[in-house]
Amino acid sequence: MAVKKVVTFGHPALRVPSKNIDNFNDIRELIDDMFDTMYEFDGIGLAANQIGLNKRIFVVDISHTEECDSPMVFINGHIKKGEGSCVDSEGCLSLPEIRINVERYSSITYQYLDHNLKAHTKEFNGFLATVIQHENDHLDGKLITDYATPADLLKYDKALKLMKSSNVK
Numbered sequence: 001m002a003v004k005k006v007v008t009f010g011h012p013a014l015r016v017p018s019k020n021i022d023n024f025n026d027i028r029e030l031i032d033d034m035f036d037t038m039y040e041f042d043g044i045g046l047a048a049n050q051i052g053l054n055k056r057i058f059v060v061d062i063s064h065t066e067e068c069d070s071p072m073v074f075i076n077g078h079i080k081k082g083e084g085s086c087v088d089s090e091g092c093l094s095l096p097e098i099r100i101n102v103e104r105y106s107s108i109t110y111q112y113l114d115h116n117l118k119a120h121t122k123e124f125n126g127f128l129a130t131v132i133q134h135e136n137d138h139l140d141g142k143l144i145t146d147y148a149t150p151a152d153l154l155k156y157d158k159a160l161k162l163m164k165s166s167n168v169k
């Protein structure tokens with residue numbers, strides 16, 4: 001169990017599409033580390049590339065809502081189908097202090113392996129569907145700033161430039 005460093009906007013790991021996991025030897029430890037890190041920073045979702053790992057896995061815990069009562073793990077997942085649309089204000093551990101309105105599918109069919117490596121193709125709705133799409137975006141190298149309006153970019157210009165400059169080696 002260990003809390004890892006969460007990389008922020010401007011870090012190259014956030015822009016590289018993640019590779020499917022094919023060696024599951026250390027998966028239990030990785031899952032524990034990801035939950036430890038997510039809880040430490042009060043997140044509700046965390047993708048592996050946010051801790052600098054190019055692996056197609058994310059964890060979610062929205063058990064504070066009534067939609068879902070337990071933490072969830074999604075390995076090698078992808079969206080099979082999306083329907084409807086909804087817009088919600090989203091934040092991200094890799095973009096502290098920033099909120100962006102993002103349009104998402106209101107319902108998705110997601111194919112993935114769970115924490116026991118059991119395969120699922122399941123429909124998700126509501127807030128959980130939004131969180132899954134946010135985390136799946138991470139694995140595809142996409143961030144909420146990619147949905148930002150010119151007004152958002154203006155508002156957060158300073159914060160984004162600061163984050164970017166702190167990630168330049």
Ligand code: NI
Binds near residue numbers: 091134
């Ligand atoms: Ni995020």
